Amino acid sequence: MYALLMADRIAVIGAGAIGGVLAQAACQAGHDVTLCVRTPIPSLSVIRDGEASQVPVRVAADPGTLAGPVSWVLVTTKGHQTAGAEPWLRRLAGSDTTVVAVQNGVDHAERLAQLRLPGPVLPALAYIAARREAPGQVVHVTGRRVVVPCGEAGAAFAALLADGPVNVELSPDFLTAAWRKLLTNVAANPVTALTGRTMAVLGSPGIPALVEGLLTESVAAGVAAGARLSATDVADTLDFYARFQPDAGTSMLEDRLAGRPTEHEEITGAVVRAGDRHGVQVPLNRALLALLAAASPDTR
Ligand SMILES: NC(=O)c1ccc[n+]([C@@H]2O[C@H](COP(=O)([O-])OP(=O)(O)OC[C@H]3O[C@@H](n4cnc5c(N)ncnc54)[C@H](OP(=O)(O)O)[C@@H]3O)[C@@H](O)[C@H]2O)c1
Numbered sequence: 052m053y054a055l056l057m058a059d060r061i062a063v064i065g066a067g068a069i070g071g072v073l074a075q076a077a078c079q080a081g082h083d084v085t086l087c088v089r090t091p092i093p094s095l096s097v098i099r100d101g102e103a104s105q106v107p108v109r110v111a112a113d114p115g116t117l118a119g120p121v122s123w124v125l126v127t128t129k130g131h132q133t134a135g136a137e138p139w140l141r142r143l144a145g146s147d148t149t150v151v152a153v154q155n156g157v158d159h160a161e162r163l164a165q166l167r168l169p170g171p172v173l174p175a176l177a178y179i180a181a182r183r184e185a186p187g188q189v190v191h192v193t194g195r196r197v198v199v200p201c202g203e204a205g206a207a208f209a210a211l212l213a214d215g216p217v218n219v220e221l222s223p224d225f226l227t228a229a230w231r232k233l234l235t236n237v238a239a240n241p242v243t244a245l246t247g248r249t250m251a252v253l254g255s256p257g258i259p260a261l262v263e264g265l266l267t268e269s270v271a272a273g274v275a276a277g278a279r280l281s282a283t284d285v286a287d288t289l290d291f292y293a294r295f296q297p298d299a300g301t302s303m304l305e306d307r308l309a310g311r312p313t314e315h316e317e318i319t320g321a322v323v324r325a326g327d328r329h330g331v332q333v334p335l336n337r338a339l340l341a342l343l344a345a346a347s348p349d350t351r
Contacts, residue, residue: 053207058083060121061211062143064136066092066110068181069153070127071189073197075106076215077125084108085117087139092187099191099216114138120145123211126152126163129306130317133162144168149204151175153197155236156317157229157276157325173204174225176232179217182305191216198232200225230273230280234288236318238265239295240303241339244313245346249304251297261335263289268333269322275329307346315343 059082063074066088075097077084086095086108095106111117124143128136133154144150146169152159159174178196183189197212199205201221209219222228239250242262246252253262266285273280306313319340326333 053203053210059123059211061085061123061125062087062117062121062139063108063125063127064139065127065132066090066095066187067127067129068183068189069177069179070125071095071097071106071183071187072179072181072191073125073127073153073212073217074108075104075191076212076217078106078108079215080212082211085121086110087114087117087136087143088112089135090186095187095189097189097191098184103188114142117142119143120148122148123208124148124150126150126154128154129312130154130156130158130162130314131312134165137166140166140168144170146170149173149208151199151208153177154317155232155314157226157233157273157321158317159229162317171204173199173208174229175199175208175219176229178232196220198222198225198228224279226276227273227278227280230269230276230278231284233273233318233321234266234269234280234284235291236301236303237269237322237336238262238288239292240301240313241265241315241319241343243301244303244307245339245342247304247308249297250292250295250299250301253292254297262292264335265339268326268331268336272322272325272329272331272333272336275331276325303343310348312349313343313347315340315347319343 061077061082062085064087096103148170151173153175163172176198179194180192197219201223205221270280303313322336
């Protein structure tokens with residue numbers, strides 16, 4: 052199924068931070084890239100190491116203007132915006148189209164399964180730090196890894212973006228990889244978002260114990276869901292958090308400060324749902340989920 056063409060037709064849904072970086076990677080690999088936007092942008096530029104490059108994508112704001120199925124669709128909206136991408140997917144995803152969900156969380160496949168797409172879905176984890184500076188202007192700060200499951204679709208995706216600014220890595224145990232990535236967000240994001248403070252808040256009185264408790268519960272829920280995690284993952288995630296500058300933010304903090312909905316259902320909610328499914332007590336995550344849901348505006 053995956054004969055790599057010299058110039059595959061690729062659509063990227065979402066002109067945000069990750070969408071911008073991946074659209075550029077696909078263009079750099081020589082593909083024909085359409086960027087599907089909700090809010091119009093004049094053009095796309097990506098800034099890396101202080102240097103801005105214009106990315107030669109076609110920008111589309113209306114699914115009705117597009118010709119029909121493409122080879123690859125990359126969904127790079129926030130997790131809670133996935134349902135809103137349905138009109139694009141109806142137009143662009145045929146039975147030979149692989150839809151790659153490049154989003155945080157552990158429920159990529161379930162999220163897209165609800166849309167009953169005709170072709171395969173490939174979940175992807177971005178170890179990339181990027182931000183939207185202005186409409187159509189993305190800063191790629193650091194990180195180039197995108198992790199996908201081993202297999203035919205994953206290998207074809209790696210070949211698709213080869214030799215560009217992003218490295219696609221194949222994981223033989225994607226479930227564990229996804230839970231491990233979730234750990235990097237599951238304590239820092241809610242705690243910064245709810246307090247309105249940067250990573251410095253992790254050193255405030257009482258917070259280290261809360262952070263460790265959130266991670267310990269998440270590891271237990273992940274293990275019950277089949278991920279191969281252990282207490283070492285709690286320690287490793289604490290070390291990971293300790294390496295951030297105190298003034299660093301998180302995406303959930305940024306969304307909350309900007310009055311946008313947060314990805315709490317995809318991050319904290321994933322732990323609570325796994326806990327409920329497998330009979331694992333996750334009271335700290337459950338409490339934070341209720342607070343995040345109450346604090347997040349309803350609009351998607
Ligand atoms: N940024 C990072 O460093 C980073 C790192 C790792 C993982 N992630 C994950 O990657 C995913 C994407 O994050 P992000 O930071 O790139 O988010 P983002 O900057 O907010 O970008 C999301 C984009 O999706 C667009 N969008 C939403 N609904 C749409 C629709 N119906 N049709 C077309 N476009 C639509 C938004 O449009 P508007 O312009 O209208 O809002 C926005 O441009 C998230 O799951 C995030 O957790 C991000």
